Amino acid sequence: MTVHSKEPGTVEARALPTSALFARATPADGRVAAEGQSVREAIAFSPVKWLGVSGGLGAAALVAFMVCLGFGTEAISFPQVATLLIQGVVAEGGAQDTTQSIILWQVRVPRVLLAFMVGGSLAAVGASLQALLRNPLADPYVIGISSGAALGAAVAILFGVGLSVFGLSVLPFCAFLGALISLFIVYRIAVAYRSFSVHTLLLGGVVLNAIFSALILFLTSLADPYKASGMYAWLMGSLTGPxxxxxxxxxxxLVLGVSILVAQARSLNLLTLGEEAARSLGVEVERVKRVIFAASALLTGSVVAFSGLIGFVGLIVPHAVRLAFGADHRLLLIASGLVGGTFLMVADTLARTLLSPTEIPVGVVTALVGGPIFLYLLVQQRRRIVS
Amino acid sequence: MIQHRETSNVPPLRLTDVTFGFGRKESAAQSPVLRNVSLTIAAGEVLGILGPNGSGKSTLLKILMRILVPQQGTVEWFGQPPDAFSQSDIARYVAFVPQETQQAFPFTINEMVLMGRYPHHDRTWGLGWEGSHDRAVAMQAMRDLDVAHLGTRLITNVSGGERQRAVVARALTQEPEVLLLDEPTAFLDLHHQLDIARIIRRLNRERGLTVVLVSHDLNLASQYCDRLLLLREGEIVAMGTPEDVIVAASLEPVYGCSVLVDRHPQSGRPRVTLPV
Incomplete structure (x- = not known):
């Protein structure tokens, strides 16, 4: 099945061929002006827009960061947050040892930073996978990459396989392997159908998720109750206590993974045209695919190892960013990273404050926000295929 | 790097005894899509590849672009073996227009056409923003194909004909010496078919662009090609000028139906019609 994907609300574009023909039959004088405009547009684009958008989103992320730091059982006012942050960075010997300062620096800053990095990475991975699979609905969680990583991590946790080798934790490595294996399976499914049908991929993801979840539950049932309850909390996605x-x-x-993805931005642009077209434009497709696989698995694996299953960030964030700033991956990846990070900081702040002192797992929050949006997009996709 | 760009008498593309099949080695050898194809494409010619469905036309084109690699035989680009180049080396000299372009993401026509500059920046560090020269080349190509006024429209929101013209503009933005077209007019109405054919012809005459095109449209090919090649089940059954190839004796066995061949009233080129 081929997908002639169109932007929402452009059904009337179908009527264009005839009107375009008429327009050509009587070359309008407006054409010249339109051409001039298009030259201007072409010049007023990329690097300037890139700086503007990423600078703006970066500033927004910083503000959101500081606002999120203020929320919690012990409220800290915005100016207070700013003062304590500046003191901590600039002042000799760090901030003063007040209660607020300790809460801020030892509890909230690590947690909010973790939320930012996890959200940003998931969004960047989502955008890259969407290009690689030519499927706007791809997301590491939805298509089963995250649960592959979770299975790898679960194996590591429950069997406690030599917890560190050469001083490095084995956990992220197992999660990385799990992510890589499931990414490979998903890709094979997609390739088997040649045309990268949206639905094939989602179906494959559902089944993969089911298999991996069953295996994880099986492993959990073998574990002692104390370990098992920790596993459940982790599986629901949690940014607690880093x-x-x-x-x-x-x-x-994460910085390594995201940088690798950003370096492939132009190749990702071309891969959205399909592998044959990309190759004809000079992309070494096999090499680029391997690089993106590895970087995506690295990011998904390390994110899942530290924060469990947090879904839909990689789906809704790139989608929104594409609508706002266009599809060029040079901007899309950076912007998605910043927006995804901001989104998860806010989601996690909601998760830990809404029912305070009880915490809602942040994965539950993102699923409740992202799931309905995903369904809406799926229905829209269906309409586009029909029309 | 390709060394012989200025040496005009080196044929840009040459195939020798090329055999190609899909799938694993054994099955590929059993039912090849192309069989012992030898072909030399001369600089500055317009070559048309004809044949029924499944005769290997598109496969031949993809081998010329090194999208597919044949199991047997050799392919030379500018007199040199394929491993002399990276994929982007080839893409700077040969451009390919696929039969149909699907795009699920909202790129603008400007962005889409500028993607043609990729092979010229393949070693660039950083984000590789296109410079003013790149944009000038793209803008010229967009003017040639009459899509410059659509620059800021989304590729997902234009008609099939406009999208196809944008894709040809992208191919020209690669500044190729050889342009490969896979049924460039398949999804176009009569008016735009003629447009594309004339533009390609003009680029060939004015800039010496070598063109290889696959077509189902015998009359369009007869009209606009210097040389035609007729494929049947992966083998070349006829090759030569339109007058040599567009004859009932070679067309009828290949297409499995009887045809009438007469002359176009204006150009005198052979013209094919179906009997009543």
């Missing part, structure tokens, strides 16, 4: 060391280790993986 320390600075965890966050900085994760930051290394």
């Amino acid at each position: 320390d600075f060391q965890t966050v900085s280790v994760l930051a290394v993986y």
